[in-house]
Amino acid sequence: MPAAADPTEQAGTGGEAGSDRERLAARIAAAFHRVSSRAGGNWQAYVSLAGPDGPLVAVNESADLRIEAYSVNKIAVAVAVLDKVDRGLLALDHQVEVTEAIVVTGGDGIFSLDGAYPSLVTVGHVLANLLTVSDDTAVRLCGLVCPAAEINQILVAKGFPNTQVQPVANPNRFFLGTSTPRETHDLLRALVAGTLLSPASTDRVLRLLRSPVAFTDGVRREMSSAERARVATKAGWYADARHEAGVIFDTAGAPLVTYALFADGQADADDFGATHPAVQARARWGRRVMDLTAGVGGTGTTHRKHLYRPSNGG
Template structure:
């Protein structure tokens, strides 16, 4: 049984050029034998073929929107599969929650170094992340620490902590004002708590495109948010699983999982740090719904797609601003 809500809505906001390829693209289409594509259109065609192959192998239901940057014009659409279907996107919407919090930081209403109280009552028992593990409450952490846990280890208690500084109604209002009416959290009786809510593949894609374009948040907040999504401790079971550390650093990604859904959305950057491919991959209804690990069919499909997507755009230049990332240096203590 499909557990996600399915309500078809209207078109998104990012204008795209070129042919929408998607599931109908045959593996033998022109350009797919090219060792590494050298144009955005050929790269988009390659990405479409890769997506079609692996989502077919995984089975179940897929909704997706993927585009390849074209510095000479609008992005080229590679995949548009049920792109305007409004669905529960689970922890992928933690990007939207962080966007709303950082918008308040940009307006001087919050600061990353302000303290947030962590009580035993606010900790989600058994939830993903680390707040439920330390067993030392009450305590307090900075808002920056909250966001770091929200977007790297996908901490569920961090969602509630964000709600203390950005109530559900305010989050939704901020997102609507930024042009994302379908990317909304779901309020509950307590105004400071919410379920992570809905989006569409196109709107999640468009939010990420606005982020890397620098039109979503201030430069400082943009760099902070992308740094978390590109960090070595960000999600590694999907797109980034079989990549080197340098390759992983070129990917900003966020996954979401609940019930039978396994989602992931993010951005691939070129070697200079400019965005070259943006993806929103939402999947549900595959086999093994109780498996939240790396061997779930949809997660395995994304792990297979990831390095192939990277290779498909590896000779292309991204578009817009460049975002460097500091090379991680593991420590041995001391």
């Protein structure tokens, strides 16, 4: 069951402005500090609340510290690949070969579960797996069509010099690299503003990040299916780090809260599930933010949600 709202943190209505928005931002910040203190460890975060005169910064916690972003940087990788699509240098139906040698075994995703290689998949299929089930093999497949050096060049050109993958000897392979909470936040803000990619590519990224199969252990965990559809999110985990970044939209589809929450150093470093302290903290925070912002409108470009229609086969 969703956590009960703190009686001191009741949201106003959609007509609030100015000081009301500032109070709401302060309550979002208070919720973050409560759950992060309870979880312990180190937190680097940047959170903003949309407002008529621009975003209000709610959380600014070591926001310019450049750290390993892990799978949160899969958003940046997808942006680079789709930038090539937008420029006509690549097509979503372009096929790449999945060989046994390229499959990452024992990690996240579904390619490692196939067991029948070689096979052919499209770039569109690769991106779907990259951003929903956070497939590690999909990272290598992206490298086949957008090498590490090109990814970094594209991101620098778009204004993200700290959001960079880490090249290795093979130009088509890379580690997911670094970012800062502020740059990850700003990349997401640019995405929803429509200044990062074409409308079609923007919709594709947001559709994947808002899909029911996208990450549900963190911010979206204590939400209904309708509420989850209002949240575009991507998590990243490795060693003792548990990160998550995304956007919460209002009921009309306008961006409302943008967050980049990077955490490390908590207990249970071997727990990659929903019971990890940092993941639990993000779940509590997500529920509280959803309650606090009930009835509050976002600003900027609206992004339609895609209806979830369960199937029974046939």
